[in-house]
């Protein structure tokens with residue numbers, strides 16, 4: 001488990017010094033084949049989702065405000081439904097193969113999600129891959145009274161999970177990332193090697209950040225297998 005910013009300062013380095021780079025992986029729409037967070041809020045709070053999601057995607061509303069609003073509007077009774085929904089979501093092909101390759105390189109595989117931690121845990125455990133993940137940084141929600149309580153140790157900037165702050169916990173370069181949508185923009189900007197699919201490609205086209213298109217984790221593994229990865233100095237923080 002990733003420590004929180006409050007108690008992690010310099011104490012226990014998350015990875016060993018010989019580690020060569022870090023693989024940061026989004027969850028919803030990246031590990032899961034479909035955009036699971038969107039699918040979940042559309043089912044649980046459909047009216048609010050219809051109102052808020054277009055503003056989130058158009059970046060008129062911050063993730064920090066919008067995602068929190070959506071999660072806090074969910075009835076507490078829906079919590080098990082959320083986990084059941086997550087449990088039905090297939091993962092994108094090649095995840096286990098990529099994780100094995102990343103592990104063989106001595107790189108930690110870190111899941112960085114702007115979505116719900118319990119959903120991430122549920123899917124990874126079902127696939128038998130939870131142990132392969134070095135850390136999960138995501139939003140914690142728990143039933144409290146009639147609604148959900150949102151606890152987000154990584155809240156910062158414009159994000160409910162400030163992905164760049166999570167990355168900064170891992171000084172080893174290169175930073176390799178895979179993502180698909182609006183919650184991955186800041187992570188992609190910071191990363192040295194970016195694998196982008198779906199909406200994320202359009203956002204990165206707008207700002208001129210180079211990326212490698214991908215659809216399955218086999219694509220990523222095969223690309224990385226063919227490209228030598230060397231330690232990189234920390235130059236562009």
Ligand SMILES: [Mg+2]
Nearest residue numbers: 026028029181
């Ligand atoms: Mg995503």
